[in-house]
Amino acid sequence: GGPKPRPVPGTDFTPVPPNKLDAVSIPDGYAQRVVIRWGDPVVPGAPKFDFTKQTAAAQAKQFGYNNDFVGLIPQDPLGLTNLLVVNHEYTTELHMFPADQYDPANPTEEQVKIAWAAHGLSVLLTRRDPVHGGLEVVPSRYGRRITLDTIFEVRGPAAGSKYLKTSADPTGRKVRGTQNNCSGGVTPWGTVLSGEENIHQYFANSEKVTDPVAAARLKRYAIGTGASTRKWERFDKRWDVAQEPNEPNRFGWVVEIDPNDPNSTPIKHTALGRLKHEGANIKITADGRVAAYTGDDERFEYIYKFVSNGKYKPGKSAHARRHNSALLDDGTLYVARFTGDSPASEIDGKGTLPADGEFDGTGEWIPLASGNKSFVDGMTAEEVYVFTRQAADKVAATKMDRPEDIEPNPVNGRVYAALTNNSDRGAAGKAGVDEVNPRVANKNGQVLEWEEDCGDAASTRFAWRLLLVCGDPKAADTYYGGFPKDQVSPISCPDNVTFDRHGNLWVATDGNALGWNDGLFSVPVTGAERGHVKQFLSVPVGAETCGPVVTDNLVLVAVQHPGENAASSANPTSHWPDGGTAQPRPSLVSVWKKGRFGLPGRIGER
Numbered sequence: 001g002g003p004k005p006r007p008v009p010g011t012d013f014t015p016v017p018p019n020k021l022d023a024v025s026i027p028d029g030y031a032q033r034v035v036i037r038w039g040d041p042v043v044p045g046a047p048k049f050d051f052t053k054q055t056a057a058a059q060a061k062q063f064g065y066n067n068d069f070v071g072l073i074p075q076d077p078l079g080l081t082n083l084l085v086v087n088h089e090y091t092t093e094l095h096m097f098p099a100d101q102y103d104p105a106n107p108t109e110e111q112v113k114i115a116w117a118a119h120g121l122s123v124l125l126t127r128r129d130p131v132h133g134g135l136e137v138v139p140s141r142y143g144r145r146i147t148l149d150t151i152f153e154v155r156g157p158a159a160g161s162k163y164l165k166t167s168a169d170p171t172g173r174k175v176r177g178t179q180n181n182c183s184g185g186v187t188p189w190g191t192v193l194s195g196e197e198n199i200h201q202y203f204a205n206s207e208k209v210t211d212p213v214a215a216a217r218l219k220r221y222a223i224g225t226g227a228s229t230r231k232w233e234r235f236d237k238r239w240d241v242a243q244e245p246n247e248p249n250r251f252g253w254v255v256e257i258d259p260n261d262p263n264s265t266p267i268k269h270t271a272l273g274r275l276k277h278e279g280a281n282i283k284i285t286a287d288g289r290v291a292a293y294t295g296d297d298e299r300f301e302y303i304y305k306f307v308s309n310g311k312y313k314p315g316k317s318a319h320a321r322r323h324n325s326a327l328l329d330d331g332t333l334y335v336a337r338f339t340g341d342s343p344a345s346e347i348d349g350k351g352t353l354p355a356d357g358e359f360d361g362t363g364e365w366i367p368l369a370s371g372n373k374s375f376v377d378g379m380t381a382e383e384v385y386v387f388t389r390q391a392a393d394k395v396a397a398t399k400m401d402r403p404e405d406i407e408p409n410p411v412n413g414r415v416y417a418a419l420t421n422n423s424d425r426g427a428a429g430k431a432g433v434d435e436v437n438p439r440v441a442n443k444n445g446q447v448l449e450w451e452e453d454c455g456d457a458a459s460t461r462f463a464w465r466l467l468l469v470c471g472d473p474k475a476a477d478t479y480y481g482g483f484p485k486d487q488v489s490p491i492s493c494p495d496n497v498t499f500d501r502h503g504n505l506w507v508a509t510d511g512n513a514l515g516w517n518d519g520l521f522s523v524p525v526t527g528a529e530r531g532h533v534k535q536f537l538s539v540p541v542g543a544e545t546c547g548p549v550v551t552d553n554l555v556l557v558a559v560q561h562p563g564e565n566a567a568s569s570a571n572p573t574s575h576w577p578d579g580g581t582a583q584p585r586p587s588l589v590s591v592w593k594k595g596r597f598g599l600p601g602r603i604g605e606r
């Protein structure tokens with residue numbers, strides 16, 4: 001061939017090869033440093049972490065477990081000082097305690113309370129290190145932990161609903177805590193949205209609810225039956241559905257945290273519906289309203305959009321934050337229906353491209369409810385908001401391959417969604433393939449791109465295409481945006497997405513089905529290099545890649561559950577990040593390009 005084309009700006013680095021190392025592997029010319037680890041101080045006065053002597057009081061002031069979403073909110077024009085907000089998705093008690101201290105059949109009350117305190121979010125003030133290029137935590141009044149004991153205000157059309165009332169909260173307006181916060185998004189007004197995802201696993205005994213309507217609702221959300229894995233119901237009856245049948249309805253929301261005000265009461269926004277929210281991301285509509293995109297991460301679940309009635313006020317003042325936050329309480333909730341443009345006979349389930357050369361088509365947003373008005377036959381608006389999955393079932397929305405992160409591209413205005421995998425696609429009694437979910441027993445997932453009509457997030461119609469059909473580039477069932485597959489890094493199980501300032505997509509993976517460690521990948525979405533996937537980093541053994549944040553001169557990833565493939569803490573499979581024989585600790589890592597005079601260079605530029 002002739003001279004190599006110049007790499008797309010922001011992606012000029014030598015890819016990290018697929019590997020199984022117990023390390024964060026980064027390209028040549030880059031440096032890395034751990035920002036904060038599980039157990040490190042967040043709130044002033046937090047005690048030093050001690051794996052063998054953890055307490056709930058200590059954990060409530062320390063960085064929580066299993067860091068997932070990472071939001072960076074600049075506090076100055078150069079982005080040197082930033083608020084940092086991190087989700088703590090879930091706990092794995094077998095790895096959080098010494099093996100001789102933890103009996104999964106009989107956790108102690110203190111261990112259960114440690115787990116409650118290890119959930120939620122952390123808020124921190126950070127600055128760019130003046131000597132290294134990384135990010136360092138600065139002790140400050142912003143340091144805050146939000147846990148399963150923090151009081152949330154319920155807002156929007158389902159606030160005060162009879163379905164949200166419990167013996168501890170007869171108002172249905174005050175929920176204690178948040179859990180399973182997976183991904184999220186930074187809002188244009190400087191707050192953070194966070195998705196309550198796999199809420200079902202914390203509850204016990206839902207099979208004891210005998211009312212058939214209530215039982216069907218619990219089943220639709222797969223709320224736990226019998227004893228729960230963590231046995232929390234032994235120490236607080238709210239986890240026992242037989243005693244508190246409405247408690248599960250108080251989770252599964254998009255929550256909003258205002259990190260600028262450490263005394264702010266966090267919010268549950270019911271207008272965005274109740275489901276297993278992966279996260280939520282905002283796009284401003286053509287006429288200045290606020291749209292929020294959110295996916296329901298379970299097999300055969302749906303993609304949703306909320307569009308506010310009121311208009312966005314630019315700015316990040318306390319007044320603007322209050323005004324814009326309230327927009328998320330009044331608007332219309334939609335669910336997506338996708339239609340392929342190729343004949344169904346050409347979707348063979350093996351990932352073979354149809355004759356027109358693309359998995360693509362059109363789609364529409366079907367309204368579910370707006371304020372107290374329901375658009376769904378047989379359901380009130382209140383029921384649509386609290387039992388959103390059942391509303392979407394009734395309007396023939398498209399059952400997707402596990403919708404994960406959904407985020408608008410700030411450069412080209414299109415929206416990108418990670419559909420991580422779906423082992424049950426095409427199985428007996430389950431939905432078969434369609435053009436947007438084109439493979440049976442989908443192990444590797446796909447990345448979906450759509451453009452709203454007129455580029456307007458308020459539109460109710462859109463055009464879509466699959467950007468990536470992930471998996472082994474050598475296999476016939478994969479598609480890398482039309483880019484030559486012999487030149488790409490293999491990618492599997494896309495989970496989190498973000499963009500750099502050039503508009504390149506960055507994809508973090510969870511559960512790589514090709515046998516390699518997970519990682520972070522860059523992908524140009526336009527021009528000749530559309531689909532040219534390059535692996536920027538890989539994470540240690542057993543870990544999932546979360547976050548991620550990609551700025552001009554800094555990449556942040558949350559390394560979630562390193563060593564999770566171990567049976568217990570007795571024989572760790574990972575010793576990251578502390579090395580030696582240390583227990584693994586979920587941690588946040590900063591990566592930067594080594595530049596001249598000790599200053600960081602630009603990410604992805606030579």
Ligand code: FEO
Binds near residue numbers: 089183197278297
């Ligand atoms: Fe918690 Fe959908 O990943």
Ligand code: CA
Binds near residue numbers: 354358
């Ligand atoms: Ca097609």
Ligand code: CA
Binds near residue numbers: 182183278404496510
């Ligand atoms: Ca996720």
Ligand code: CA
Binds near residue numbers: 495510
């Ligand atoms: Ca995941």
